[in-house]
Amino acid sequence: MTTDTAPAPTTEATPLDRLKACLARIDADEGRIRAFTAIAREEALRAAEASSARWAAGAPLSPVDGMIVVAKDIVETHDMPTGEGSPIWTGRHTGRDAAAIMALRAAGAVILGKVTTTEFAATEPFHETTNPHDPARTPGGSSSGSGAAVAAGFAEVALGSQVVGSTLRPASYCGVVGYKPSVGGLNRCGTFDHFSQSCMGVFATTLAGAWATARAISSRAGGDPGHVGVTGPDTLPPAQAPARLGVLLPEGWDKVGPEARAAFQAALDALSAAGCTILTPDTDAALAAFTTSIAVALPLSKRINTREGAWPAADYATRHADQMSETIRDRALWAVPARQDSYAEDIAQRAAIRAEHERLMGDFDALITLAATGPAPVGLSWTGDPSMNVPASLLGAPALSLPLLQAEGLPLGLQLIGTRDADAGLFALAGWVETALRG
Amino acid sequence: MTTDTAPAPTTEATPLDRLKACLARIDADEGRIRAFTAIAREEALRAAEASSARWAAGAPLSPVDGMIVVAKDIVETHDMPTGEGSPIWTGRHTGRDAAAIMALRAAGAVILGKVTTTEFAATEPFHETTNPHDPARTPGGSSSGSGAAVAAGFAEVALGSQVVGSTLRPASYCGVVGYKPSVGGLNRCGTFDHFSQSCMGVFATTLAGAWATARAISSRAGGDPGHVGVTGPDTLPPAQAPARLGVLLPEGWDKVGPEARAAFQAALDALSAAGCTILTPDTDAALAAFTTSIAVALPLSKRINTREGAWPAADYATRHADQMSETIRDRALWAVPARQDSYAEDIAQRAAIRAEHERLMGDFDALITLAATGPAPVGLSWTGDPSMNVPASLLGAPALSLPLLQAEGLPLGLQLIGTRDADAGLFALAGWVETALRG
Numbered sequence: 001m002t003t004d005t006a007p008a009p010t011t012e013a014t015p016l017d018r019l020k021a022c023l024a025r026i027d028a029d030e031g032r033i034r035a036f037t038a039i040a041r042e043e044a045l046r047a048a049e050a051s052s053a054r055w056a057a058g059a060p061l062s063p064v065d066g067m068i069v070v071a072k073d074i075v076e077t078h079d080m081p082t083g084e085g086s087p088i089w090t091g092r093h094t095g096r097d098a099a100a101i102m103a104l105r106a107a108g109a110v111i112l113g114k115v116t117t118t119e120f121a122a123t124e125p126f127h128e129t130t131n132p133h134d135p136a137r138t139p140g141g142s143s144s145g146s147g148a149a150v151a152a153g154f155a156e157v158a159l160g161s162q163v164v165g166s167t168l169r170p171a172s173y174c175g176v177v178g179y180k181p182s183v184g185g186l187n188r189c190g191t192f193d194h195f196s197q198s199c200m201g202v203f204a205t206t207l208a209g210a211w212a213t214a215r216a217i218s219s220r221a222g223g224d225p226g227h228v229g230v231t232g233p234d235t236l237p238p239a240q241a242p243a244r245l246g247v248l249l250p251e252g253w254d255k256v257g258p259e260a261r262a263a264f265q266a267a268l269d270a271l272s273a274a275g276c277t278i279l280t281p282d283t284d285a286a287l288a289a290f291t292t293s294i295a296v297a298l299p300l301s302k303r304i305n306t307r308e309g310a311w312p313a314a315d316y317a318t319r320h321a322d323q324m325s326e327t328i329r330d331r332a333l334w335a336v337p338a339r340q341d342s343y344a345e346d347i348a349q350r351a352a353i354r355a356e357h358e359r360l361m362g363d364f365d366a367l368i369t370l371a372a373t374g375p376a377p378v379g380l381s382w383t384g385d386p387s388m389n390v391p392a393s394l395l396g397a398p399a400l401s402l403p404l405l406q407a408e409g410l411p412l413g414l415q416l417i418g419t420r421d422a423d424a425g426l427f428a429l430a431g432w433v434e435t436a437l438r439g
Numbered sequence: 440m441t442t443d444t445a446p447a448p449t450t451e452a453t454p455l456d457r458l459k460a461c462l463a464r465i466d467a468d469e470g471r472i473r474a475f476t477a478i479a480r481e482e483a484l485r486a487a488e489a490s491s492a493r494w495a496a497g498a499p500l501s502p503v504d505g506m507i508v509v510a511k512d513i514v515e516t517h518d519m520p521t522g523e524g525s526p527i528w529t530g531r532h533t534g535r536d537a538a539a540i541m542a543l544r545a546a547g548a549v550i551l552g553k554v555t556t557t558e559f560a561a562t563e564p565f566h567e568t569t570n571p572h573d574p575a576r577t578p579g580g581s582s583s584g585s586g587a588a589v590a591a592g593f594a595e596v597a598l599g600s601q602v603v604g605s606t607l608r609p610a611s612y613c614g615v616v617g618y619k620p621s622v623g624g625l626n627r628c629g630t631f632d633h634f635s636q637s638c639m640g641v642f643a644t645t646l647a648g649a650w651a652t653a654r655a656i657s658s659r660a661g662g663d664p665g666h667v668g669v670t671g672p673d674t675l676p677p678a679q680a681p682a683r684l685g686v687l688l689p690e691g692w693d694k695v696g697p698e699a700r701a702a703f704q705a706a707l708d709a710l711s712a713a714g715c716t717i718l719t720p721d722t723d724a725a726l727a728a729f730t731t732s733i734a735v736a737l738p739l740s741k742r743i744n745t746r747e748g749a750w751p752a753a754d755y756a757t758r759h760a761d762q763m764s765e766t767i768r769d770r771a772l773w774a775v776p777a778r779q780d781s782y783a784e785d786i787a788q789r790a791a792i793r794a795e796h797e798r799l800m801g802d803f804d805a806l807i808t809l810a811a812t813g814p815a816p817v818g819l820s821w822t823g824d825p826s827m828n829v830p831a832s833l834l835g836a837p838a839l840s841l842p843l844l845q846a847e848g849l850p851l852g853l854q855l856i857g858t859r860d861a862d863a864g865l866f867a868l869a870g871w872v873e874t875a876l877r878g
Contacts, residue, residue, distance in 0.1 A: 078754070078758065092534075096751055096754050096755065097751075097754045098750075099750035099751075099754075101754075102750055102751075102753055102754040106753075187750065189633050189750050189751070190750065190751065190754075194628050194664050195664055196664040196665030197665075218779065219779060221749065221750055222746065222747075222749075222778070222779060222782060225633050225634055225635040225747045226635030226636075226786065228779055228782060228783040228786070229779060231779060231783075307661065308661075308664045310660065310661075311537075311538035311541055311626065311628050311629065311660055312535055312536075312538075312541075312628070312629065314541055314545075315517070315535050315536045315538075315540075315541040315629075316535065319517065339661070340657070340658060340661060340667055340668060340670060343661060343667060344667040344670075347665065347667070
């Protein structure tokens with residue numbers, strides 16, 4: 001195993017130094033950010049001390065040994081409660097670690113705390129987490145605390161999830177790297193996330209950190225049962241120039257403002273100048289046809305998710321309706337007979353669009369678009385527009401939000417969407433894009 | 440909806456009468472059988488009263504309105520604890536109903552209690568449940584209480600699960616109908632069962648009861664996320680004669696004793712006399728080739744399950760090793776790097792065998808074999824040999840154990856294995872087989 005490109009050793013600071021820096025930021029700023037639901041301060045200090053000793057002895061357990069990690073509050077931890085962003089479950093201890101947490105602890109990572117999620121990782125904010133770049137703005141969601149904690153310097157990595165836009169949108173709004181793997185790529189066992197197109201997502205300060213974290217999980221705990229999980233080297237694959245990128249303009253692109261459009265176009269121009277061929281729906285017929293097919297991504301995803309969310313919503317509604325948002329209560333209405341036919345049609349349509357995407361990716365190294373329609377909107381009651389994120393979610397394809405753009409002086413993510421189960425290739429390509437745009 | 444073939448209305452007794460009969464049997468025999476981990480007596484009486492009123496008014500909610508149901512203790516119930524057959528979790532309340540329980544309650548079923556499972560639905564008995572036909576013998580497992588409760592008249596239907604042989608083997612040993620659906624066929628959300636080839640199973644006194652229960656679940660809660668779930672009529676499909684049945688002689692057939700072989704051969708002769716063509720590996724080359732391919736089912740399934748069972752075993756082992764059997768602790772050893780390659784090979788081999796089975800089923804209406812190597816063995820520390828059950832589990836194909844045979848004066852199940860996602864066809868065929876053999 002080579003560890004020379006691993007995130008931890010690239011800094012002079014020991015894991016214990018880094019944890020103390022995170023704790024100092026938390027003590028200074030958590031009152032404003034409100035990212036945490038629980039902090040395991042003593043346990044984290046002990047883990048960071050042990051990790052520091054391993055590095056000092058030249059015997060780290062993995063490239064992420066000592067990485068300071070927080071987890072979305074749908075991910076179970078044996079030492080902290082898992083509240084799911086719902087008053088029904090606030091404070092509940094499940095007494096076990098999720099597969100990903102188990103794997104990260106085995107790899108030496110420091111599990112510092114649990115961070116906020118919207119109600120059941122859907123659309124309604126339960127906590128009032130703020131964006132580290134502007135406390136009047138949302139950090140995005142549903143992985144609100146994950147994006148905010150990494151952006152605020154409270155942690156180096158955060159686990160989240162994405163079934164529509166819950167990882168890449170907050171990553172874009174908060175100005176950090178966001179990674180949604182291929183569907184099934186990271187083991188979700190022990191998380192309250194059972195949706196068929198949902199994935200565990202990773203937030204990190206660097207591309208290398210996101211990749212090493214994903215591999216620390218998948219090499220130990222694999223993917224979802226029945227899936228091999230993300231494969232590749234344990235540290236960031238070497239940068240690789242793409243030959244052809246396809247510009248994806250998802251349904252909802254009309255909401256993208258002029259500054260964001262200009263930032264995106266400037267990025268495309270720079271990548272073109274660096275030697276990459278950029279094709280658009282205007283210049284490629286297959287890309288144009290795919291753009292039309294994927295335009296249904298949001299309503300199709302919502303129908304699938306609502307059906308799959310009938311449980312547990314319908315069960316909870318029988319005893320806890322007054323503690324549920326209208327959005328979640330509405331899912332209970334789907335728990336009725338005669339919905340199998342429409343669900344069968346919906347998942348067949350999703351499979352057909354995935355097959356079209358697979359064929360398209362014979363012609364392109366990746367698709368490129370924005371990770372959000374613009375910077376984080378003002379207000380904490382809405383986590384923002386998911387239009388740019390839902391295509392990759394529906395496709396089950398790997399996607400990255402890279403914190404390379406700005407609009408209105410705020411972060412805006414550049415999104416790359418790869419080929420399903422070829423996540424390492426997407427990271428290699430992203431490394432080249434980062435260098436091309438940052439110089 | 441036609442209800443004239445539904446189980447409930449075929450008896451004169453009301454649901455309340457039927458529940459009281461079950462409770463009387465429990466009061467008389469549970470001390471010997473030890474099938475239950477919890478009984479919700481008052482809740483069940485209330486539900487049965489309400490159901491009786493609906494039938495009296497001519498307005499049942501479904502064909503299973505009033506069905507007396509118990510559930511394996513890996514299936515969550517909001518009103519009873521879910522112990523998973525482990526001292527670690529005994530008495531734990533999760534506060535919610537599994538998707539299948541939610542669906543059955545919505546269909547009017549009476550959820551009477553929770554019944555025993557081996558430790559984490561694997562191989563080690565935790566409770567000392569006995570076989571209703573002979574208290575010195577195992578009821579089979581891992582769904583030990585499910586098979587025993589239905590055989591003892593404690594309930595009309597029981598939910599179980601099967602990843603290797605945990606539904607069909609206890610059904611065979613206990614002399615009741617056992618049904619393992621196509622993989623993904625019944626929604627497992629809210630059960631402690633995350634294995635990729637595992638299914639929720641159904642035990643019932645009748646074929647009609649097993650089918651109506653499965654459809655009450657799948658029509659409301661669907662299948663596992665991403666799967667449509669079992670489809671077909673809400674009540675038992677009309678019997679349909681098969682043209683061709685293929686005799687499957689799984690690896691381990693050499694353990695089948697002379698009485699069991701004779702009973703099986705007599706059944707084949709009777710089906711042949713009734714007009715069905717019976718082919719064997721000696722008379723059909725494709726069947727012979729498939730028999731060779733499927734011979735690896737048990738070691739291949741064990742490798743897949745051990746890998747997928749690394750979580751939560753490895754997590755529990757860090758804090759509860761002294762409360763875990765050696766079998767489960769061994770799974771923790773798999774939570775190490777470099778296992779992804781072998782898992783990838785294993786699930787690819789499984790997929791190849793499934794594809795061969797699908798091609799084979801172009802030639803056969805179903806495969807036929809025994810549901811166990813013989814009657815229930817003596818002793819409570821071993822739940823019996825799964826050799827006859829693991830082929831259908833590996834295939835993800837629907838399978839039924841029909842209580843039509845005997846050996847040593849004890850029950851022995853005749854097993855039918857159908858085509859994946861064609862469960863209704865298997866039940867139609869099974870209806871014909873029942874009539875042909877019972878006369």
